[in-house]
Amino acid sequence: KEWSRTERYRKIEDVFIEEYEALLHSVEKARWRQKFHVQPVSGLLNDPNGLVQKGDTYHIFFQWFPLGAVHGLKYWYHASSKDLIEFKYEGAANIPDTTWESHGAYSGSALLHEEDIQIFYTGNHRSEDWNRTPYQIRGVFNEETGVVEEKEPVIEGPHPGYTEHYRDPKVWRHEDTFYMIVGAQTTGGRGCVVLYHSKDLKEWRFHAEVKTGLADFGYMWECPDMFNLNGYDVLLFSPQGIANDTGYLNVYQSGCIVGQFDYETAVMDHDAFHLMDYGYDFYAPQTFENSSGERILIGWMGLPETGYPSDEDGWAHCLTIPRKLSIENGRLFQEPIPQLMKYRKAHDSRYKGSKIVDLPETYDLEVNVRTMDDFTLCLLDSGDEYFEITYSSSRSEIQIRRHFNHEVECRYPEYRKAALEEPVHHLRAIVDVSSIELFINHGKYVFTSRMFSEASTHDISAHNISLDDLNIYELEVE
Ligand code: FRU
Numbered sequence: 001k002e003w004s005r006t007e008r009y010r011k012i013e014d015v016f017i018e019e020y021e022a023l024l025h026s027v028e029k030a031r032w033r034q035k036f037h038v039q040p041v042s043g044l045l046n047d048p049n050g051l052v053q054k055g056d057t058y059h060i061f062f063q064w065f066p067l068g069a070v071h072g073l074k075y076w077y078h079a080s081s082k083d084l085i086e087f088k089y090e091g092a093a094n095i096p097d098t099t100w101e102s103h104g105a106y107s108g109s110a111l112l113h114e115e116d117i118q119i120f121y122t123g124n125h126r127s128e129d130w131n132r133t134p135y136q137i138r139g140v141f142n143e144e145t146g147v148v149e150e151k152e153p154v155i156e157g158p159h160p161g162y163t164e165h166y167r168d169p170k171v172w173r174h175e176d177t178f179y180m181i182v183g184a185q186t187t188g189g190r191g192c193v194v195l196y197h198s199k200d201l202k203e204w205r206f207h208a209e210v211k212t213g214l215a216d217f218g219y220m221w222e223c224p225d226m227f228n229l230n231g232y233d234v235l236l237f238s239p240q241g242i243a244n245d246t247g248y249l250n251v252y253q254s255g256c257i258v259g260q261f262d263y264e265t266a267v268m269d270h271d272a273f274h275l276m277d278y279g280y281d282f283y284a285p286q287t288f289e290n291s292s293g294e295r296i297l298i299g300w301m302g303l304p305e306t307g308y309p310s311d312e313d314g315w316a317h318c319l320t321i322p323r324k325l326s327i328e329n330g331r332l333f334q335e336p337i338p339q340l341m342k343y344r345k346a347h348d349s350r351y352k353g354s355k356i357v358d359l360p361e362t363y364d365l366e367v368n369v370r371t372m373d374d375f376t377l378c379l380l381d382s383g384d385e386y387f388e389i390t391y392s393s394s395r396s397e398i399q400i401r402r403h404f405n406h407e408v409e410c411r412y413p414e415y416r417k418a419a420l421e422e423p424v425h426h427l428r429a430i431v432d433v434s435s436i437e438l439f440i441n442h443g444k445y446v447f448t449s450r451m452f453s454e455a456s457t458h459d460i461s462a463h464n465i466s467l468d469d470l471n472i473y474e475l476e477v478e
Contacts, residue, residue, distance in 0.1 A: 003068065003070045003072070007067075007068075007072070008065075008070060008071070008072030008073065009072060009073045009103060010067060010072070010073065011073060011096075012066045012067065012075070012092070013095075015067065020042070020066070020067075023042045023043075023067070023068075023314050024041060024042050026313065026314055027040075027041065027042045027313065027314050027315045028041075030310065030313035030314070030315060031310070031313065031452075032309070032310050032313075032433055032434040032452055033315075033433060033434075034318050034432045034433050034434060034435065035361065035362045035432055035433055035475075035477060035478075036085065036086075036321075036343070036362060036432055036475060036477035036478075037301070037318040037319060037320070037321065037432050037435060038060070038062070038079055038087055038318060038319040039315065039317070039318040039319075040062075040064060040066075040077065040315050040316070040317070040318075041077075041089060042066055042067070042314060042315060043064060043065045043066040043067055043068055043069065043314065043315060043316075044064070044065045044068070044069050044070060044071065044072075044315070044316045044317060045062050045063065045064055045077070045300070045302070045316065045317045045318060045319070046062065046063040046064075046071070046074075046283075046284065046300050046302065046304075046317060047062065047063045047107045047168075047223060047283075047284040047286070047300050048060060048061070048062050048284070048285070048286045048298040048299065048300060048319055049061040049062055049063060049076050049094075049107050049108055049109070049110075049121065049286065050076065050094075050108060050109060050110035050117075050119055050121075050141070051109070051110065051286055051287070051288040051296070051298060052110035052111070052112055052117055052288055053112075053288070053290045053291050054112055054115075054117060054143075056082060057080055057081070057082065058080065058081045058082070058083075058084050058290070059078065059079075059080050059110070059117065059141070060078075060079050060080075060081070060084075060087075060298065060319075061076040061077060061078050061079075061093055061094065061110075062076065062077055062079075062300075062319060063075075063076065063106070063107060063300075064076065064077035064092070066092070068314055069308070069310065069311035069312075069313075069314060069315055069316035070311075071304070073096060073103065073104055074096065074104035074105055074106060074124070075092045075093075075094060075095060075096060075105055076092070076093050076094030076105055076121070076148070077089075077090075077091070077092055077093065078090040078091060078092070078093035078146060083339045083342075084296070084322045084337055084339060085321075085322075085337075085339050085340055085342075085343060085477060086477055086478060090146055091146060092147075093141065093146055093147050093148060094119070094121065094139070094147070094148040095147060095148075096123075098123065098137075098151055099125065100123035100125050100135040100137055100151070100153050101123030101124060101125065101135070101137065101151075102123075102124075102125050102126060103124045103125060103126040103132075104123075104124040105121055105122075105123065105124075105148075106121060106122035106123070106124045106134075106167050106168065107121060107122060107167065107168040107222075107223055107284070108120045108121025108122060108136075108137075108168060108169050108170075109121075109169060109170045109171055109225075109286065109288075110141065110288075111171045111172065111173070111178075111201075113201065116140050116141075117140065117141040117143070118138065118139075118140060118141075118171070118201055119138070119139040119140065119141050119148050120136065120137070120138055120154075120169040120170075120171045120180065121136075121137055121139075121168075121169065122134050122135065122136060122137070122166075122167035122168060122169065123135035123136075123137045123153065124167070131164075132164040133156075133157050133164065134157065134158065134164060134165075134166045134167050135153040135155065135156055135157070136153065136154055136155035136167075136169045136180070136182065136204075137151050137152065137153050137154065138150075138151070138152055138153075138154045138201065138202065139151040139152070152202075154198075154201075154202060154203070154204050155169075155182075155196065155204055158184070159184075159194060159206050161186060161187055162184045162185060162186055162187065162194065163184075163185045163186070163187055163189075165183075165184065165185040165220045166182055166183070166184050166185070166194075167182065167183055167222070168182065168183045168222055168223045168224065169181070169182050170223075170224055170225045170226065170286070171201075172226065172227065174263060176199075177197050177198070177199065177263075178197065178198045178199070178200075178201055179195060179196065179197050179198075179207075179226075179263070180195070180196040180197070180198070180204060181193045181194065181195050181196075181210065181224045181225075181226055182194050182196070182224070183220065183221045183222045183223060183224045183237065183238075184209075184220075184221065185219060185220045185221075189219050190215075190216065190219065191217060191218040191219050191220045191221040191239050191240065191241065192209050192210065192212075192221055193209070193210045193221055193224040193235070193237060194206065194207075194208070194209050194210065195207040195208055195209070195210055195266050207266060208265075208266035209266065210235065210261075210266050210267075210268055211265070211266055211267045211268065212235070212257060212268045212270060213257075213270060214257070214273060217239055217242060217273070218239035218240050218241035218242045218253075219240060219241035220239070220240045220241065221237040221238065221239050221240075222237070222238040222239075222240060222252075222284060223237065223238045223254075223284040223285070223286065224236065224237040225237070225285070225286055225287050226261065227287055227289070227295060229295050229325060229326070229327050230326060230327040230328075231327075232258050232259065232260070232327050232330065233258070233259060233260055233261035233268065234256050234257070234258050234327070234332065235256060235257050235261070235268055235270070236254075236255075236256040236276065236285065236287065237254075237255070237256070238252060238253065238254040238255075238283055238284050238285075239252070239253050239254075239255070240252045240253075244411075244412050247417075247419075248275070249411075249412045249413060249416055249417075250280065250282075250283075250303055250411075250412075250416075251303050251304065251305055251306060251411055252283060252303065252304060253275060254275065254276045254277065254282060254283050254284065254285060254299070255273050255274055255275045255276050256273070256274060256276060256332060257270035257271065257272075257273050257274075258270060258271055258274075258327065258330050258331070258332060259271055259330075271330055274331070274332070275418075276297075276299070276332075276334070276446070277299065277446045277447065277448050278398075278400075278416055278417065278418040278445060278446065278447045279400065279416055279437075279438070279446070279447035279448035279449040280400075280402065280408065280410065280416055280448075280449040280450070281301050281302050281303060281408070281435075281448055281449050281450045282299050282300070282301060282303075282320070282448040283299065283300045283302065283303050283304065284299065284300045285297050285298060285299035285300070285320075286298060286299075287325065294324055294337075295324070295325040295326075296322050296323065296324060296325070296337060297322070297323045297324075297325055297334060298319050298320055298322050298323075299319065299320040299448065300317065300319060300320075301317060301318050301319060301320050301435060301448055301450060302316065302317035302318075302450070306408065306409050306410075306411075307408070307409040308408050308409075308450065308452075309406040309407070309408065309452040310434070310452070318435065320437060320448055321336050321337070321340065321430055321437055322336075322337045323335060323336060323337065323443070323446075324336075324337050324338065331444060333442060333443040333444055334439070334443040334446050335428075335439060335442060335443040336364075336428070336430055336437070336439065340364065340430070340475070343475050343476055343477050344364055344473035344474070344475060345473060345474040345475070345476050346473065346474075347359075347360065347363065347472045347473055347474045349467070349470070349472055351467065352459075354461060354462075354467075355381070355459040355460060355461045355467075356459060356460040356461075356467055356470065356472070357457075357459045358457055358459070359431075359457075359458060359459065359460065359472065360474040360475075361431075361432075361433055362431060362432050362433065362474065362475040362476075362477070363431050363472055363473060363474050363475055364428070364429075364430055364431075364472075364473045364475050365379075365427075365428065365429040365430075365431065365460075365470060365471070365472050365473075366426075366427070366428045366470075366471045366473075367426070367427045367428070367465065367469055367470050367471070368425070368426060368469055369391075369423075369424045369425050369426065369427060369465065369469070370466075370469065371464050371465065372393060372423050373393055373464055374390070374391055374392050374393050374394075374464060375390070375391050375424075375462070375463060375464035375465045376388065376389065376390045376391075376462065376463040376464065376465075377389045377427075377460070377461075377462050377463075377465060378460065378461045378462070379429060379431065379436060379458075379460055380431075380436075380451065380453050380455075380458040381458055381459045381460060381461050382453065382454075382455030382457065382458045382459070383455075384403075384405075385403055385404045385405060385453055385454060385455055385458075386403050386458075386461075387400070387401075387402055387403070387404075387436055387449075387451055388400065388401040388402075388403065389427075389438065391423075391424050393423065395419075396419060396420050396421075396423070397417055397418065397419050397420060398417060398418050398420060398424065398440060398445065398447070399415050399416070399417040400415065400416050400417070400438065400447050400449065401414060401415045401416075402414075402449065402451050404451055404452055404453055404454070405454055406452040406453075406454065407452075408450060408452070416447060416449070418440075418445045418447070420440070420441075420445065421444075422441065424440055424441060425441060426440070426441055426442055427439070427440055427441075428442075430475070432475075434450055434451060434452055434453070435448070435449065435450050435451065436448075436449050436451060437449075
């Protein structure tokens with residue numbers, strides 16, 4: 001079905017309750033619904049927004065179009081959690097109800113300040129002739145009412161020299177100043193991020209464009225994030241428009257540079273750009289620091305402009321499992337947050353011939369890889385469908401490939417790959433009903449992918465890996 005502009009910008013408040021309930025009901029019964037990943041109750045989920053912990057409660061939000069699996073009028077949906085594994089679905093929390101956000105409450109971040117959850121995000125305004133003005137809006141999340149209130153634009157339109165593509169503010173505090181970075185595009189069509197500063201979170205001054213060594217790196221940088229971890233500064237962003245012949249195989253990328261950031265000059269001195277994730281479905285991640293000082297990342301397990309098999313059932317996408325970040329020798333590592341271990345349940349593997357059979361729907365698989373040779377591991381193997389992971393020692397490369405009858409629209413080649421700096425010694429896969437998150441060498445390389453399998457039972461087969469080296473735990477959430 002093609003969605004008209006009117007249908008995409010219809011407000012959920014204007015829809016008859018019966019109509020919406022019918023959608024909710026059909027999504028609830030739909031195939032491929034995840035068991036422990038955050039997913040929309042209806043419609044489309046995209047970027048994680050406003051990640052924050054207050055007291056013993058985590059609040060996460062995400063971009064949400066309630067009425068179908070398309071990008072339309074965006075709300076922020078709210079989910080809360082005590083451990084970032086089990087979530088309570090709270091409902092729409094940032095309602096695009098001001099003129100500044102007439103065409104969507106776009107992405108942004110949260111900051112805990114004097115007991116308030118301050119929210120910063122982009123109001124996507126369009127005029128009648130469809131001209132866009134982005135507003136960076138500040139609001140406060142009211143935990144009682146569950147919605148963002150006291151909205152006010154703090155930055156109106158782009159700074160001179162930049163286009164309407166000016167969005168996704170991330171705010172943090174450094175020493176006694178607040179900083180905000182915004183994803184931007186110069187009038188010359190170059191992607192970048194710009195930096196603002198403030199003393200009181202209300203009045204913001206343009207500081208500078210962040211100067212990196214990536215002078216010509218796509219036409220727009222979305223969802224920037226900056227943080228300090230283990231003595232390094234990290235700039236994380238999602239660039240659009242990098243040529244895919246350079247090994248960037250998804251429609252848009254998401255990666256980071258690690259180094260030192262000079263707040264005075266706004267110069268980021270850094271190493272090579274590395275992808276955050278090498279899988280088929282990953283974009284627009286955001287990080288935050290929890291009250292124990294851990295840096296946690298959540299990504300959108302999906303991509304813009306890409307059709308998914310679940311679309312026809314009225315829902316699309318989910319968030320990744322939260323990952324704990326660390327840096328070793330200047331390289332970023334991502335591992336599933338340790339709380340996930342608590343949901344592991346012993347599982348006795350059953351073998352049949354050269355396969356492990358009858359796996360649970362959701363599991364956590366860990367493998368200590370003993371070989372230096374090529375190996376292959378096939379998950380969700382039902383004979384004609386399977387998810388293939390291959391290591392080539394001569395090319396020092398991991399490749400994944402989906403073989404499923406229901407396909408995600410996949411541009412470019414049919415595989416995803418990463419060149420490795422060392423052989424694979426450890427592999428962990430977190431499997432939910434329709435996703436696999438693969439962590440190689442304790443999260444130095446991550447591959448996140450959706451998969452839409454037809455089979456109700458599936459096995460694991462391996463080549464050059466002994467099945468006895470596979471430790472499988474069922475994951476039981478709720
Ligand atoms: C990234 C993005 C953001 C924007 C939001 C709109 O996926 O395009 O730049 O704020 O999604 O939903």
